Amino acid sequence: MGIKRKIKNYIYLKRHYPLSVKNITPDPNKKTVLIVDSQIPTFDKDSASNRITEIAKFLAKHYNVYLMDWRKAIPKLESKKYIQNLNDHNVMVYTPFIGEYGIMKGKKHFINNLLPKLDFVWCHRPELFEHYLDFFRKKAPQAKIVYDMVDIHYLRMERGLEIKYDKNRAKELVYYKHIETELCKQADKIAVISDKEKEFMTAFVDPSKLFTVSNVHNLKVKPEDMPPFEKREGIFFIGTFLHDPNVDAVEILYHHIMPLVWKVLPKLKITIIGPEAPEAIEKMNSERFEIAGFVEDIIPYYKKCFASVSPLRFGAGVKGKIGQALEYTLPVLTTEIGAEGMFLENRVTALISGNEDYQKFADNIIEICSNESTWNTLHNNSEKAIYPFSIEAQKEEIFELLK
Incomplete structure (x- = not known):
């Protein structure tokens, strides 16, 4: 690192740090887990971040838990609320500091202090697992390495390429497939996001290494505490546009599904929520869309809308947008791909259509916005739908993973 960069970093730390003032003292009687992610998890921006945040908070009740962003030597001010949220639940997040004699202590200092204490390294996402596998094998041979797949990326890409071919995405697929079917064999344990993906992965690795650790969702409200059907209006879609299936889903809503809905419900408004929308999506903006x-x-939106809609045509893993809607007892409309791994039952806990059955998806939207009986059935069955994703339902599997 050059002298100018060091000075710039020093000034940034003096001006903005510390990002959290809570001091957390490790318990010498507890085992130590280091979670390595590609960012400080942004629980309110993407499903994977919300999942690892909830897992970290749960683990911190039973282990000494540290979390490190592998990309940034200096987490920025925008990460402050996320770091504080984790610290409030006794998760120790890497941030640099200015030590004795005005010397900045960064990531190297953080890792070197932890290496002899580590019992588990939890690599969240495939890039992290590939990057750190050899490092922790050599530097912390006593630590068990957990590869958290998040979802099966190459499978999601493979499904997407069947719908819309992209040369660059095809190259990415080869990279991820190597990690997810070959390199993964070198992990001590592998966390998969659903039993369906666990079954899929048995073709590549010893089943004894596989553990299902899904999204973590808990009922946030009681059905009777939320506004009733007659006080609802509109529908919404939510998801980050850095995720190809979400871009495709919004295009399908705009070009195929909503025109069919508007023939019957011409005033129905849909709101598209999510960061990083490409220009083509931005241009769709209108009063009704x-x-x-x-x-x-x-x-x-959970309080005022009729439903959360997710017309996904491809993807893999468990869909956080669906679990989050169920947390607030909001009816969910999705496809067979969207429902994959979610334990949903058509017309009992969700309305589910074929992946490319746009007329059926439109009919489901019309029904949920006009049929109070259907709406109440899904609304009142949310707790049944969400229970498999609660910590209570998953904790034994997590403890087994970290044996």
Whole structure:
């Protein structure tokens, strides 16, 4: 690192740090887990971040838990609320500091201090596992390495390429497939996000290494505490546009599904929520098809809308947008791909259509916005739908993973 960069970093730390003032003292009687991610998890921006945040908070009740962003030597001010949220639940997050004699202590200092204490290294996402596998094998041979797949990336890409071929995405697929079917064999344990993916992965690795650790969702409200059917209006879609299936889903809503809905319900408004929308999506914005971008507080949408809609044609893993809607007892409309691994039952806990049955998806939207009986059935069955994703339902599997 050059002298100018060091000075710039020093000034940044003096001006903005510490990002959290809580001091957490490790318990010498507990085992130590280091979670390595590609970012400080942004629980309110993407499903994978929300999942690892909830897992870290749960683990911190039973282990000494540290979390490190592998990319940034200096987490920025924007990460402050996420670091504080984790610290509030006794998760120790890497941030540099200015030590004795004005010397900055960074990531190297953080890792070197942890290496002899580590019992588990939890590599969240395939890139992290590939990057750190050899390092922790050599530097912390006593530590068990957990590869958290998040979802099976190459499978999601493979499904997407069947619908829309992209040369660059095809190259990425080869990279991820190597990690997810070959390199993964070198992990001590592998966390998969659903039993369906666990079954899929048995073709590549010893089944005894596989553990299902899904999204973590808990019922946030009681059905009777939420506004009733007659006080609802509109529907919404939510998801980050850095995720190809979400871009495709919004295009399908705009070009195929909503025109069919508007023939019957011409005034129905749909709101598209999520960061990083490409220009083509931004241009869809209108009074009936609102492109809202990132929304800090989405709870009002759970309170005022008829349903969350997710017409996914491809993807893999468990869909956080569906679990989050169920947390607030909001009916969910999705496809067979969207429902994969979610334990959903058509017309009992969700309305489910074929992946490319646009007329059926449109009919489901019309029904959920006009049939109070259907709406109440899904609304009142949310707790049944969400239970498999609660910590209570998953904790034994997590403890087994970290034996």
